[in-house]
Amino acid sequence: MVKSILKRLVSYKTLSADHATNLLALRWFYNQVKALPVHAKFYSLGGFPSLLITTRKTRQPKILLAAHMDVVNASPEMFRLQQKGTKLFGRGTFDMKFAAASYLATLKDLGPRLKDYDLGVLLTTDEEIGGEHGVKALLQKGLRCEFCVIPDGGSNWSIEQGAKGAIQMRVESVGKSAHGSRIWQGKNAIDQLIKFLDQIRALFPSEPCGMPDHWHHTFNLGQISGGMAANSIPDYAEAKINIRLTEKTSIAQMLRRLREIKRNYPQIKLTVLSATAPYRILDKAPLFRKFVSVLEQNRHRKAVFTRSHGACDARYFLMHDIPVVSLRPVGGGHHSEEEWIDLKSLEQFGTVLKQFLLENAKR
Numbered sequence: 257m258v259k260s261i262l263k264r265l266v267s268y269k270t271l272s273a274d275h276a277t278n279l280l281a282l283r284w285f286y287n288q289v290k291a292l293p294v295h296a297k298f299y300s301l302g303g304f305p306s307l308l309i310t311t312r313k314t315r316q317p318k319i320l321l322a323a324h325m326d327v328v329n330a331s332p333e334m335f336r337l338q339q340k341g342t343k344l345f346g347r348g349t350f351d352m353k354f355a356a357a358s359y360l361a362t363l364k365d366l367g368p369r370l371k372d373y374d375l376g377v378l379l380t381t382d383e384e385i386g387g388e389h390g391v392k393a394l395l396q397k398g399l400r401c402e403f404c405v406i407p408d409g410g411s412n413w414s415i416e417q418g419a420k421g422a423i424q425m426r427v428e429s430v431g432k433s434a435h436g437s438r439i440w441q442g443k444n445a446i447d448q449l450i451k452f453l454d455q456i457r458a459l460f461p462s463e464p465c466g467m468p469d470h471w472h473h474t475f476n477l478g479q480i481s482g483g484m485a486a487n488s489i490p491d492y493a494e495a496k497i498n499i500r501l502t503e504k505t506s507i508a509q510m511l512r513r514l515r516e517i518k519r520n521y522p523q524i525k526l527t528v529l530s531a532t533a534p535y536r537i538l539d540k541a542p543l544f545r546k547f548v549s550v551l552e553q554n555r556h557r558k559a560v561f562t563r564s565h566g567a568c569d570a571r572y573f574l575m576h577d578i579p580v581v582s583l584r585p586v587g588g589g590h591h592s593e594e595e596w597i598d599l600k601s602l603e604q605f606g607t608v609l610k611q612f613l614l615e616n617a618k619r
């Protein structure tokens with residue numbers, strides 16, 4: 257069953273900006289369960305559709321199963337699920353329509369018994385562009401749960417322990433233009449920008465760093481522009497940088513370090529474009545421990561933990577002190593043309609999920 261659901265979900269080209277197609281996919285999902293004892297609410301926040309399905313008429317179910325329906329773009333053939341051996345290829349198979357498919361299969365499986373449970377399914381459509389109008393906004397509107405399953409991190413069953421934070425910044429450099437033959441009359445904005453950026457870069461370890469998990473702060477100069485001609489001194493240049501930080505440093509501390517360096521550069525302007533704090537999961541929470549124990553029973557081995565270099569919507573739940581579990585079955589290639597999930601592993605994910613709900617979602 258889960259495979260045919262996933263096939264259908266992959267066929268919707270649910271790019272984050274395509275609200276209409278996302279809404280179609282959410283409506284299709286809802287139509288599959290509307291005869292069951294569930295309540296549903298569609299939201300449109302900032303234009304982005306979301307769907308909350310609960311077994312009780314509440315925005316605060318005990319256990320919430322969350323997934324994002326939106327995907328990043330791919331070639332047209334990626335929107336047709338293809339099986340090669342036990343691998344299912346297609347956009348969103350791993351990131352993360354497999355989860356929505358598992359949730360739907362589980363709801364159908366529980367069927368009329370759902371009335372004995374206190375659980376919810378949340379589908380949002382803006383995770384790939386930050387989650388501001390999905391999970392973040394819904395939590396601001398009062399969405400809560402005791403525990404959230406949000407399998408958008410880790411791979412090969414490893415459980416995500418935390419993720420790095422990220423800061424995106426624009427760096428503007430103002431100089432003074434003059435003819436390139438008379439450099440003493442001008443001030444080169446590009447030279448100044450590069451000098452400044454080099455000093456920032458020196459705050460970060462350089463690669464190869466020797467750390468197998470690269471659990472350190474990183475700096476990337478992602479964009480740079482400036483100048484008109486080789487024989488002219490540029491009076492303006494700008495760059496965009498991306499910094500990733502571990503939980504050892506807060507965003508405020510990092511910004512303080514950058515501004516300290518900036519003090520020596522009055523002609524440089526720094527603007528924070530976005531900032532996401534690093535996080536750690538709440539691994540002492542009783543429902544988290546229970547999920548891990550169900551996983552270990554089914555997999556017949558100890559759970560493995562991992563840390564992520566990117567962030568997902570799990571961080572918003574953690575900001576509200578809601579424990580989450582984030583793990584994925586065997587699969588990979590997310591955001592690439594070779595995205596896949598292993599069907600056997602996906603079915604096992606469904607088994608783990610169902611056992612966890614049977615044991616913990618009754619109220």
Ligand SMILES: [Zn+2]
Pocket residue numbers: 463464465466467470471472
């Ligand atoms: Zn490294």
